[in-house]
Amino acid sequence: MHFYLPVAEMSANVAVLLAMGGAVGFLSGLFGVGGGFLMTPLLIFSGIPPAVAVGTESAQITASSVSGAFAQWRRRNVDFLMGAVLLAGGILGSVFGVQLVGSLRRLGQFDFFVAACYVTFLGVIGTLMMIESLSTMRKARGGLAVGGRRSGQHNWIHGLPLKLRFHRSKLYISAIPPFLIGIFVGLLAAIMGVGGGFIMVPAMIYLLRMPTNIVVGTSLFQIVFLTAATTVLHASQNQTVDVVLAVLLMVGGVIGAQFGALAGERLKAEQLRFLLAALVLMVGLRFAWQLIAPPADLYSISSPVGGA
Numbered sequence: 499m500h501f502y503l504p505v506a507e508m509s510a511n512v513a514v515l516l517a518m519g520g521a522v523g524f525l526s527g528l529f530g531v532g533g534g535f536l537m538t539p540l541l542i543f544s545g546i547p548p549a550v551a552v553g554t555e556s557a558q559i560t561a562s563s564v565s566g567a568f569a570q571w572r573r574r575n576v577d578f579l580m581g582a583v584l585l586a587g588g589i590l591g592s593v594f595g596v597q598l599v600g601s602l603r604r605l606g607q608f609d610f611f612v613a614a615c616y617v618t619f620l621g622v623i624g625t626l627m628m629i630e631s632l633s634t635m636r637k638a639r640g641g642l643a644v645g646g647r648r649s650g651q652h653n654w655i656h657g658l659p660l661k662l663r664f665h666r667s668k669l670y671i672s673a674i675p676p677f678l679i680g681i682f683v684g685l686l687a688a689i690m691g692v693g694g695g696f697i698m699v700p701a702m703i704y705l706l707r708m709p710t711n712i713v714v715g716t717s718l719f720q721i722v723f724l725t726a727a728t729t730v731l732h733a734s735q736n737q738t739v740d741v742v743l744a745v746l747l748m749v750g751g752v753i754g755a756q757f758g759a760l761a762g763e764r765l766k767a768e769q770l771r772f773l774l775a776a777l778v779l780m781v782g783l784r785f786a787w788q789l790i791a792p793p794a795d796l797y798s799i800s801s802p803v804g805g806a
Contacts, residue, residue: 505740506550512746514544519558519750523566524758525777535620537747538691539781546743548609549599552691553738554747556729559692560722561748567718569759575715577666580708583673584698584716587680588687588724595688596731603736613785615690619697620782627700627775635772667708667716675706680720687728695721699774 500509522537537558541551570576602608658672679701683694695717702713733739 501742501746503546503550503740503743505554505738506546506743508545510544510546510743515743515746516750519747520754521750522558522747523751523754524761525754535616535690535692535695536777536781539616539785541743542612543784548612549603549736549738550740550743552599552612552689553729553732553736554740554744555691556687556725556732557739557741557744558747558751559725560729561752563718563721563725563755564752566755566759567715567722569756570715570718573711573715574666575711576719577664577708577712577716578719579662580664580667580669580676580702580706581716581719583662583676584680584683584720585723587677587682588684588694588720589727591681591684591686592688592724592728592731593684595685596728596735598685599689599732599738600736612690615686616785617782619686619690620778620785623697623700624775624778624782628772628779630704631772631775667706667712669706669708671706676702679705680724683720684724684728687724688731694724 499512501512502509518537518540522540525536538551538555541555542548546554567576599608602611658674660673661670662673663670679698683698686692686697687694698717698720699713702708702717703710708716729739
């Protein structure tokens with residue numbers, strides 16, 4: 499059965515969209531990411547205009563992240579103070595990001611900019627995460643001690659001002675680094691249609707030295723409110739949120755997130771990071787191929803509705 503998507507101005511198969519939403523919701527609960535780094539490319543590859551894919555995916559991420567965040571909250575895996583600091587920066591970044599999207603669309607450069615962002619960020623972060631997770635698993639198999647955050651271990655972050663005590667994460671650090679991380683994630687959420695988990699999760703693990711299980715819950719908590727704000731901004735300023743498409747993706751996403759949270763309990767932290775790195779790299783490679791591959795139609799007279 500097909501539905502007409504009014505903002506995207508095209509019809510789409512309902513079963514396919516529900517399956518896509520369920521799969522990405524599963525990843526949200528499993529890895530603690532919004533899943534936009536996968537869903538937005540899937541929507542673009544299936545023919546949805548990039549600007550509509552970015553704006554609408556923010557709404558879908560909100561729904562799937564609510565389900566995943568609630569599951570993590572019941573496991574006491576959410577640091578609410580850390581989430582609030584990240585969110586403050588995230589909202590500021592999303593405001594600038596939505597304005598940038600509008601400017602790029604008017605210039606007709608938004609499609610290329612989105613693809614270039616995906617190739618750059620996913621390639622770099624996926625490679626770093628893959629190297630680290632493989633190294634950790636190799637040490638574990640060899641019986642070597644796996645490095646981690648130890649009590650009393652300090653780095654340059656501990657010398658910054660405005661320190662706060664994050665009790666759930668067992669940290670006493672400056673609020674400046676998580677605030678800056680939040681700004682960067684908010685900017686990416688608005689431009690790339692992602693929750694920013696593929697940036698935030700590695701940053702909280704390797705930079706802030708938070709425990710992995712707390713990172714997953716806190717990331718989802720922050721993503722819920724950040725993507726909700728981004729959705730409102732896209733809808734009001736750029737008119738690129740397709741409600742019909744968003745609802746179909748939400749239904750599948752909410753269900754999938756619950757199964758993902760259960761599956762995450764069965765895997766080790768380094769295994770989760772390895773799987774997330776593999777997904778990030780695959781999506782980045784697909785976008786890289788899209789940038790260099792010759793188009794199917796060298797010339798087109800169709801109007802650039804929603805995409806530029």
